[in-house]
Amino acid sequence: MTIRQMISGVKQGRLSRRAFTRSLLAAGIVPVMSSPFPRRAMASGDGHATVFTWGGFDVPELYQDYIEKHGDVPDFAIFGAPEDGLTRLRSGFVSDLIHPCMGDIPRWRQTGLFQPIDISRLSNWPDVIPSLYEEPHNLEDADGGVWQVPFDWGQTSITYRTDLYDLQGEESWDILWDERYAGRIGMLATGDDAWWCAAIKAGVPFEEIHTDEAFEAIAAVLREQRPLVRTYTDDTSSLNQALAAGEMVAAMTWNSSAVELTFEEVPVRFAQPKEGALTWGCGFMLHAEAPNPDRAYDVLDALISVSAGEFLTGDYGYGHSNARVLELFDDEELAALTLSRDPMDILDAGHRSIPQPPEWSARMNTLYEQIKAGF
Amino acid sequence: MIKRHEFHKPNRALQLYAAFFMGLLYIPILFIPLFSFSSGLYIRFPIEGWTFQWYAQLFERTAVLRALENSVRVAGSVAVVSTLLGIFAAKALVRYRIPGKGPILGFILLPLVVPPIIFGVALLLMVSTLGIPLSLYTIAAGHIIICLPFAIATLLPRFEGYDAAMEEAAADLGENGWYVFWRVTVPIILPGIVASLLLTFTVSFDEFVMAFFLGGNDLTLPLYVWGQLRIPRAFPVVLALGTLILLFSFALVFLGLKINKRGSIKIMDRE
Amino acid sequence: MTITHSSDGLGTTGARRGTSSLRRLLARFESLRGLALLAPTLVILGITVIVPFLLMSAMSLWTQIGFDYADDWSVRNYTTILSEPLYTTLLLRSLGMAMAATLLTVVLAYPMAYFLAFHVHRNKLVWLIIITLPFWTSYLLRVFAWRVILGYEGVINSGLMEIGLIAEPLNVLLYSRTAVIITLAHAWAAFALLPIYVSLEKIDKSVLEASADLGEGPVMRFFRVILPLSMPGVIAGTFLMFIPTVGDYVTPALVGGPNAQMIGNLVQLQFGTVNNWPMGAALAITMILSITLVGLLFLGLMYALRRWAR
Structure with a gap:
């Protein structure tokens, strides 16, 4: 079942929650093999590529081409936030691919842990939307390749309950600072999202985000918000359930929460705040000492394929880097997903984070942790 | 003794309390199996309907099977290594006059009380520096630290509980060391060995904190569960997996404790 | 414990009797043979415990700069910990919450241990196994179970709403310090119970009978005989539970919410998102030192109490 059927089904009230659940099950079952003990599961030392990514990106639907070629999904490791992942990589953890965002590229390259990706080895590369990778940071010193293959793009914004949250005026970041709903606001625990969104709320231009004044202004709004926050978490499972239950009326989320909740017929909207949302693009980088580079290229090619994109957009509501995926959806559907035919429409309409040095990242994360703990 | 005192008589209030305590202990855990059969995606009463579908899905997930395989490998080797080390150490501590016996035992049992996060980060620092x-x-190395105290605690009472004269007699008959060990010592302490294997296997199989800090790209089952907690639609499947892990x-443990009639309880005397 | 002469140990792998001089040396120095048997264990623990510990102590004196460390040997991390309210507050909070959980557990476990020691005569072993069973099994899942129970739509809330006691789910159950304390108490109950049970079990029944024969009532007898004699078990149980719970981070992460984060969460963050390993090392060491300090204070207090009671 695709987004098209889903949306129209939900719209016409035909699609019950049960039917939805069943379709999800079907989607989950089909691609996986039937034997409970597939050949290689019990064999030792298989040569599958390892993908280090966010929870939810370890589903077989995104790796169809890889599965066809190698019989099974790659290995996965999951991080809560990319910065967490980088720390693990720096502490001796080796995965073939890892999934950071565009703004991370220069800082991550500094660690020397990554190698440029040879785009000529990716059959789907010609379909990749150029504006998603044509960043100087991504191209320089990459021997004609890229450091990061773009994969998903979208927004960090607010998912709010249209029935429980009384919106007065335009949608705005103020929703997450609304004292009427103290204790019913959810926040992302990662500074990579929360800090930048708070900058938008505080009116700090991203070009100035490294200044002491910016640190103070952003910290001040986050401290102001803390008493209203039910919990800080990276785990979309908690946020979705809390929103579905009405435990929270609004939360900072990515696209997928709003889309998944809509599928479940929870009345929510993914806000388009008047100050602009935080927009981002993420992708995959290749480890310098990737143990299975050939398989890693197969994973990359599978990820940027149309079938992966159809799932990513249709089921998760994220934008995909393959231009042909957008052709599968009509304008209404894209608008419902808060996506657009040209990613840059969305990405430039909001605020995109600007790469920062590790010192900034350390200072920001330390401060955000302090604020979350109440200091 | 003339009369039976009241502390021998059944005490209704205490019996009720015991039932209440056992309820407190077990009922919270039972909700995991209960909701693993619920057809709803979220945990809530009243339960909408009953289903086995989450269990069916579980066996279609190769990631679960890989994690299971990894966990069994780690737990299996940790159980064997820590039990072997435990046999040597317990024998040494019981049979030989060793200076500083108390502190040595204390050192080995230390991980029982030190927060595992300390060992986790300390080991991570070393491993990463090297x-x-x-x-x-690296997960297995961390687990050995945690499992050794349990192995020793299980095996020590076994060595204390039997007469060394048997070994001596065998040795006096001219049997060599290994022979005496295999034919005399091992059969006597066998229940302890089996119990130690089972208990250390379980501790390692279920351990999360060490695995969290020391794990690489091969996930163990608890790490897999931790990762899946973030994904809404994986939730019921995690409950099903959790039920199976708990049952297993x-x-x-029941088998291990039952085989080893004394042991883990007796060790508390030493603290 | 009797030390007996045992003529052959494992240290002498397969060598024939009396052939090597090393063997004779070992035979003469019994303690050496014992140490040879202990050696593998001690070597492994040395590598996996002592070396990492020394390294961690050293690193706590370094400074994180960007992606690198400066080994400038300064106590800067420690002064930060002592001067910033974040660290001291979370440390004190962790000690306080662990104490509350320990107290709760000891109070709840004592009557159960008493019941086991004095009122269970058959199948004692089975009882003990059943009580300790949950302790051995997946910690993560037991914490997770409490999320299921305390959640906004969890067992308690939906149960109470179903029977009509409340109209709106209670918000206070999950994401609170109480939630963490309850979860910790539940998770460690068996660990604290065992030593109490052992100390009660050891009490000579004739002492109780003598006390009863002297005309002391059950309450008197409990406070004058049983409780003092079981104090070593209570103290052991307290330590066994208090120390590990101070450093827990899984429970506050899953059921704690913003106001119940503990020092363990902070340590974990330094090795994760915040990426300041020297600071993490310093925090870990501060945690151990403060646990030791509290432990010593507790022992001192118990000692003083005992002297006062005489």
Whole structure:
């Protein structure tokens, strides 16, 4: 079942929650093999590529081409936030691919842990939307390749309950600072999202985000918000359930929460705040000492394929880097997903984070942790 | 003794309390199996309907099977290594006059009380400084620290509980060391060995904190569960997986404790 | 414990009797043979415990700069910990919450241990196994179970709403310090119970009978005989539970919410998102030192109490 059927089904009230659940099950079952003990599961030392990514990106639907070629999904490791992942990589953890965002590229390259990706080895590369990778940071010193293959793009914004949250005026970041709903606001625990969104709320231009004044202004709004926050978490499972239950009326989320909740017929909207949302693009980088580079290229090619994109957009509501995926959806559907035919429409309409040095990242994360703990 | 005192008589209030305590202990855990059969995606009463579908899905997930395989490998080797070390150490501590016996035992049992996060980060620091890649091996190293106290605690009372004269007699008959060990010592302490294997296997199989800090790209089951907690639609499947893990662990531990009639309880005397 | 002469140990792998001089040396120095048997264990623990510990102590004196460390040997991390309210507050909070959980557990476990020691005569072993069973099994899942129970739509809330006691789910159950304390108490109950049970079990029944024969009532007898004699078990149980719970981070992460984060969460963050390993090392060491300090204070207090009671 695709987004098209889903949306129209939900719209016409035909699609019950049960039917939805069943379709999800079907989607989950089909691609996986039937034997409970597939050949290689019990064999030792298989040569599958390892993908280090966010929870939810370890589903077989995104790796169809890889599965066809190698019989099974790659290995996965999951991080809560990319910065967490980088720390693990720096502490001796080796995965073939890892999934950071565009703004991370220069800082991550500094660690020397990554190698440029040879785009000529990716059959789907010609379909990749150029504006998603044509960043100087991504191209320089990459021997004609890229450091990061773009994969998903979208927004960090607010998912709010249209029935429980009384919106007065335009949608705005103020929703997450609304004292009427103290204790019913959810926040992302990662500074990579929360800090930048708070900058938008505080009116700090991203070009100035490294200044002491910016640190103070952003910290001040986050401290102001803390008493209203039910919990800080990276785990979309908690946020979705809390929103579905009405435990929270609004939360900072990515696209997928709003889309998944809509599928479940929870009345929510993914806000388009008047100050602009935080927009981002993420992708995959290749480890310098990737143990299975050939398989890693197969994973990359599978990820940027149309079938992966159809799932990513249709089921998760994220934008995909393959231009042909957008052709599968009509304008209404894209608008419902808060996506657009040209990613840059969305990405430039909001605020995109600007790469920062590790010192900034350390200072920001330390401060955000302090604020979350109440200091 | 003339009369039976009241502390021998059944005490209704205490019996009720015991029932209440056992309820407190077990009822919270039972909700995991209960909701693993619920057809709803979220945990809530009233339960909408009953289903086995989450269990069916579980066996279609190769990631679960890989994690299971990894966990069994780690737990299996940790159980064997820590039990072997435990046999040597327990024998040494019981049979030989060793200076500083008390502090040595205290040192081995220390991980029982030190927060595991301390060992986790300390080991991570070392491994990372030495440039050793994180893998199932580093998890196993961490688990050995945690499992050794349990192995020793299980085996020590076994060695204390039997008469060394048997070994001496065999030795006096001219049997060599290994022979005496295999034919005399091992059969006597066998229940302790089996119990130690089962218990250390379970501890390692279920351990999360060490695995969290020391794990590489091969996930163990608890790490897999941790990762899946973030994904809404994986939730019921996690409950199903959790139910199976709990059942399996309960069975192993029950067997282990039952085989080893004394041991883990007696060790508390030493603290 | 009797030390007996045992003529052959494992240290002498397969060598024939009396052939090597090393063997004779070992035979003469019994303690050396014992140490040879202990050696593998001690070597492994040395590598996996002592070396990492020394390294961690050293690193706590370094400074994180960007992606690198400066080994400038300063106590800067420690002064930060002592001067910033974040660290001291979370440390004190962790000690306080662990104490509350320990107290709760000891109070709840004592009557159960008493019941086991004095009122269970048959199948004692089975009882003990059943009580300790949950302790051995997946910690993560037991914490997770409490999320299921305390959640906004969890067992308690939906149960109470179903029977009509409340109209709106209670918000206070999950994401609170109480939630963490309850979860910790539940998770460690068996660990604290065992030593109490052992100390009660050891009490000579004739002492109780003598006390009863002297005309002391059950309450008197409990406070004058049983409780003092079981104090070593209570103290052991307290330590066994208090120390590990101070450093827990899984429970506050899953059921704690913003106001119940503990020092363990902070340590974990330094090795994760915040990426300041020297600071993490310093925090870990501060945690151990403060646990030791509290432990010593507790022992001192118990000692003083005992002297006062005489």
